[in-house]
Each structure stands twice: as structure tokens, then as C-alpha cells.
Amino acid sequence: MTKLNRRQFSTLLGSTVAAGALSMPNITGAASHGAKPKVVVIGGGAGGATAARYIAKDSKGAVEVILIEPTKRYYTCFFSNLYLGGFRDYDSIGHGYDALANNHGINVVHDWAASVDSSNKSVTLASGASISYDKLVLSPGIDMKYDSVPGYSVEAQTKMPHGWKSGTQVQIIKHRIASMREGGTFVMVPPPNPFRCPPGPYERTSMIAHYLTKHNPTAKIIVLDTKPKFSKQGLFQDGWERHYAGMIDWIAPDVHGGIKNVNAATMEIETDLDTFKADAACIIPAQKAGAIAALAGVTDGDWVPVMPASMATKADPNIHVLGDASIAKSMPKSGFSANSQAKVVANAIRGELTDSKVFDARFANTCWSLISENDGIKVGASYKAGAEKIDVVDKFISKNGEDEATRKATYEESEGWYAGITADMFS
Ligand SMILES: Cc1cc2nc3c(=O)[nH]c(=O)nc-3n(C[C@H](O)[C@H](O)[C@H](O)COP(=O)(O)OP(=O)(O)OC[C@H]3O[C@@H](n4cnc5c(N)ncnc54)[C@H](O)[C@@H]3O)c2cc1C
Incomplete structure (x- = not known):
């Protein structure tokens, strides 16, 4: 044992x-x-x-x-x-x-x-x-597969936090964003599938952009993705264009050629396309149980x-x-x-x-994401237990072009869900 x-x-x-x-x-x-x-x-x-x-x-x-x-x-x-x-x-x-x-x-x-x-x-x-x-x-x-990102390690996570588990890592990210030089660069490396919270890296990108727009408007965010596409992609990218035009550059793996190395000492992320120098970074490795x-x-x-x-x-x-x-x-x-x-x-x-x-086993899921103030989106489904896997019964997703009231209501729904799930866990 x-x-x-x-x-x-x-x-x-x-x-x-x-x-x-x-x-x-x-x-x-x-x-x-x-x-x-x-x-x-x-x-x-x-x-x-x-x-x-x-x-x-x-x-x-x-x-x-x-x-x-x-x-x-x-x-x-x-x-x-x-x-x-x-x-x-x-x-x-x-x-x-x-x-x-x-x-x-x-x-x-x-x-x-x-x-x-x-x-x-x-x-x-x-x-x-x-x-x-x-x-x-x-x-x-989850636990992290640190070696899935060349150069990344337990030690590197203090300077380049993943913030993908409960606890102080996310506070480190907040501190580093707040300490970025004017016009600095934030680099995000999202993980490959499958991973905890598929829309999470892109909601995080949105929320950091929201913060920077208010406090450091000439700053840039570069997302070096390890996947060619991501959850609610069209909705996020539409939102980024509307709220944060010119701030976020999402780069697909066939364009940057893969993450070759990250260096926490120099804050450099090396790809075939370029070596990106970050003022602050979030590196989220592959995951396992x-x-x-x-x-x-x-x-x-x-x-x-x-x-x-x-x-x-x-x-x-x-x-x-x-x-x-x-x-x-x-x-x-x-x-x-x-x-x-x-x-x-x-x-x-x-x-x-x-x-x-x-x-009979029935399951449900909704993933809400906030793009900007009162601009909430969601994707979800209901499920039943099949013989070999959990099967989708029906599903839904927000649409581009929804009016402001719908997006605000979606955000308010997420607030209600947060209060509900935490009471369901801890009361
Ligand atoms: C940035 C971010 C945003 C997210 N947003 C959403 C969202 O909007 N909506 C949503 O539905 N989900 C969201 N998620 C995903 C969600 O947090 C996870 O899917 C969820 O927490 C999984 O629950 P779990 O019980 O599997 O693991 P956890 O909630 O991580 O709980 C695992 C617990 O096990 C404990 N543990 C681990 N090993 C041991 C051990 N050996 N002995 C004793 N205890 C142990 C840990 O301390 C931990 O408390 C988000 C995730 C991230 C990272």
C-alpha cells in the first residue's frame, strides 16, 4: 500500500x-x-x-x-x-x-x-x-501534472501561479496583476483537455481584462492556448471585442507551435512563434484526479x-x-x-x-461565466445515466446578440446559483 x-x-x-x-x-x-x-x-x-x-x-x-x-x-x-x-x-x-x-x-x-x-x-x-x-x-x-508544461514546477507556481485549486494561488494572481507595470503584459497558458472548468481560463481572461481596463488600460493579455478551440469561444471572443478591443490576443497552438519552455526566473514563455516576456503570468498545467x-x-x-x-x-x-x-x-x-x-x-x-x-440517476450542469459587468453567459445540459456513460438529455447555450437585460439576468442567475450551491454544501 x-x-x-x-x-x-x-x-x-x-x-x-x-x-x-x-x-x-x-x-x-x-x-x-x-x-x-x-x-x-x-x-x-x-x-x-x-x-x-x-x-x-x-x-x-x-x-x-x-x-x-x-x-x-x-x-x-x-x-x-x-x-x-x-x-x-x-x-x-x-x-x-x-x-x-x-x-x-x-x-x-x-x-x-x-x-x-x-x-x-x-x-x-x-x-x-x-x-x-x-x-x-x-x-x-484535481492534482497538477506539472511536467506537462516544460520548465514548470511546484517551485515555479509561486511566480507563475496556476490558481486552479482552492486557496492562496488566486490571491497571488490578483497581487501580481495589481503590481504590473503600466502597459505591461499578462500571459495566460490554459490547459489541454480534459480539465477542471472548461470555460474557466476564458472567464479569468475576461475578469483580468476588466480589472486592467479600469486600472492599467494600456496593458495587454496574451493567451497562448494549448487547444485549437475552447468552451463558449464565440461568446467570449464577441465579448472581448465589445468590452476589451485590442487588449486580448488569443493565439491558437497551430499559430504559436506549442509551449517549448516557461522560465519563472525570467518570466519568459517560449514558443516557436516568439518568446513572450510576461510582467505577470498564469500557467495552468494538465490535470489528473x-x-x-x-x-x-x-x-x-x-x-x-x-x-x-x-x-x-x-x-x-x-x-x-x-x-x-x-x-x-x-x-x-x-x-x-x-x-x-x-x-x-x-x-x-x-x-x-x-x-x-x-x-433513477438524473444529473444537471450549468456553467455561467461573466465577461464584463452584467454581461453573463451560460452553457448547460441535463443528463441521465446510460449503461456506459452519462448521456445528455437536452442542452442550451447563450447566443451572441442577446439584449442587455438577458445578459444581466444571466449574471443574476449565477449569483443565485452561487448562494444556492454553497448553502447546499455547507448549511
Ligand atoms: C477559476 C475556476 C473557476 C471555476 N468556476 C466554476 C463555475 O463558475 N461553476 C462551476 O460549476 N464550477 C466552476 N469551477 C470548477 C469547480 O471548482 C470544480 O469543478 C469543483 O470544485 C470540483 O469539485 P470536487 O469536489 O471534485 O473538488 P474540490 O471542490 O476541489 O474539492 C476537493 C477537496 O478534496 C480535498 N482533498 C484532496 N485530497 C485529499 C486527501 N487526500 N484527503 C482529504 N482531503 C483531500 C481538498 O482539500 C478539497 O477541499 C471553477 C474552477 C476554477 C479553477
Whole structure:
């Protein structure tokens, strides 16, 4: 059984949490062997917090739920772009776990899960404590494949942050944008597919442009994409033309020829087309499932294959994986998707452990993006579980040329969604 050591935990977190912030677990009761079946949930983000809450709530106390999450405050990646654009302050995207314990009796343990012994159905924590389970839910999100970008590394991420995980990285980006010289250049390198939040790099580009238009209007943004096309491309590019004409230069890989090297010391990004000198940069590498998924032995390469109707892994029916770590084709990796999948997982687990009715699996997703003030766009779909994959039932997308009232209403809808999903995770 492979284990993560303390240094690897810190690396996984990037600069999110210093190793010293890890706390000793409070697992009083977690190790008790009562008559209740026990569910251990690893990861208290969009997928895990929702799954823990729904399993506890819907089983009405018949199931013991233990949530393992190292951070005491979860800062959502969703709306972190709005923080960059000046539409949100950082505190407004942070959420704590007290209500999950107080309102639903969930035992929240602030620690890392270090390993999973699936044959003995137990999880070992970084503190050394061990917790047994009847069902294990993994929603560990993503880890970075640093070497997917030549020259990029854990060390380089402080000068060239990715800001693609919850935590302080996005604050570094904000600081670097604010410190750019007048007329300076911001370089963004979006990741290859598949990755967390397909429209995210382009909403981020929009929000940085919004900030720069107000504070540094002669600055430039260069997007060196690793993909020939991207989510909501026509909508974003139309918006960039309307709001930020001349500021954003999106360059496709067949034009720049690929990222040959990034150098955090000189702030240079080298391509066949040119070597771009950045005053500030955001490099987002390729991604894979959070490391605990591989340690649990349920990955197939980078991600976790699951059964669509229950999100149980193909490798082990007692381990369910949801959110970004899973292969939930045709759903995108988003917070909305993770929250929706969590309810399917909770339904399946509650049904199996309490011998109660299991409803057919239905899923939904909408990804809203803000281009500029009151200029919101969206793409979304509803889904059902097919035999081999999650199938689209119907889908929708905003259109170019929509009137201002529609775009404002779309933005307001996203505000409502944010309030709703965070209450669904943490209340
Ligand atoms: C810039 C940006 C903008 C975004 N905007 C949107 C948006 O507008 N709408 C939307 O729907 N989605 C958006 N997303 C995507 C969304 O944030 C993710 O898809 C979502 O958070 C995935 O949920 P998850 O549960 O899989 O992972 P996460 O929410 O990342 O949660 C994983 C949790 O697991 C914990 N963890 C990891 N390993 C371990 C371990 N070994 N032991 C214990 N705990 C562990 C981590 O600390 C973390 O809290 C955005 C993402 C980014 C980066």
C-alpha cells in the first residue's frame, strides 16, 4: 500500500495550506463500531461536502458519516475569477464546516487521507489514525501534472501561479496583476483537455481584462492556448471585442507551435512563434484526479472510471468517486456537476445501506461565466445515466446578440446559483 508523506501533502496543496496548518484529527466516535453503517467521505469540496450532507440528511441518522478534509475553510474556485475582476472580495468565497457537524451530525475530521486499504475497507490519515468504512466516497478534485508544461514546477507556481485549486494561488494572481507595470503584459497558458472548468481560463481572461481596463488600460493579455478551440469561444471572443478591443490576443497552438519552455526566473514563455516576456503570468498545467484516487487503486491512468447510475468505481463497488476526479462523460468537470453527482451518490449509498428506495440517476450542469459587468453567459445540459456513460438529455447555450437585460439576468442567475450551491454544501 503506497502512502503519501507529509511533504507530498504540502506539494499536493500547492501553496494552499502550509504543512504546519495540518491539525490532529478529531475522530472521537469515528472509530466506534456501533450498529450503524459507516460512510467515509474524503474531500470537503463541491462533491464531497454535498455528498456527506445528503447521506447524513437523507438517512436521518441511520448512517454514520465522517468527512475528511484538511482545510478548515474551503475557498471556492467558482467565483474566484469574479474576485480577480473586482466583483467579489476574497472572504465572500470562503466557507466553513461547522454547520455540517452541528446540523447533520457529520464528524468532520480536518486531516489528510494518506492511504486507502480497500481490502480491509479502511482509510489511514496523515496523523496515523485509521478509520474503517462500509462505503468510501472520494471527491479529492484535481492534482497538477506539472511536467506537462516544460520548465514548470511546484517551485515555479509561486511566480507563475496556476490558481486552479482552492486557496492562496488566486490571491497571488490578483497581487501580481495589481503590481504590473503600466502597459505591461499578462500571459495566460490554459490547459489541454480534459480539465477542471472548461470555460474557466476564458472567464479569468475576461475578469483580468476588466480589472486592467479600469486600472492599467494600456496593458495587454496574451493567451497562448494549448487547444485549437475552447468552451463558449464565440461568446467570449464577441465579448472581448465589445468590452476589451485590442487588449486580448488569443493565439491558437497551430499559430504559436506549442509551449517549448516557461522560465519563472525570467518570466519568459517560449514558443516557436516568439518568446513572450510576461510582467505577470498564469500557467495552468494538465490535470489528473487528486492523488488519493490513485492510492485507492481506482484510477485508469489519470482519472477514475465509474458506473453512471451510482458513481461507484468500476474497480471497487464500495468506493464511489465523483466530481473532477471521475470520468463522468458527458458532463464537464464543474462544481455544479460535482454537486449534482453527489446527490446521485448519496441516493445510491443511502438506498444500499438502509435498504430504502433508490431513484433513477438524473444529473444537471450549468456553467455561467461573466465577461464584463452584467454581461453573463451560460452553457448547460441535463443528463441521465446510460449503461456506459452519462448521456445528455437536452442542452442550451447563450447566443451572441442577446439584449442587455438577458445578459444581466444571466449574471443574476449565477449569483443565485452561487448562494444556492454553497448553502447546499455547507448549511
Ligand atoms: C477559476 C475556476 C473557476 C471555476 N468556476 C466554476 C463555475 O463558475 N461553476 C462551476 O460549476 N464550477 C466552476 N469551477 C470548477 C469547480 O471548482 C470544480 O469543478 C469543483 O470544485 C470540483 O469539485 P470536487 O469536489 O471534485 O473538488 P474540490 O471542490 O476541489 O474539492 C476537493 C477537496 O478534496 C480535498 N482533498 C484532496 N485530497 C485529499 C486527501 N487526500 N484527503 C482529504 N482531503 C483531500 C481538498 O482539500 C478539497 O477541499 C471553477 C474552477 C476554477 C479553477
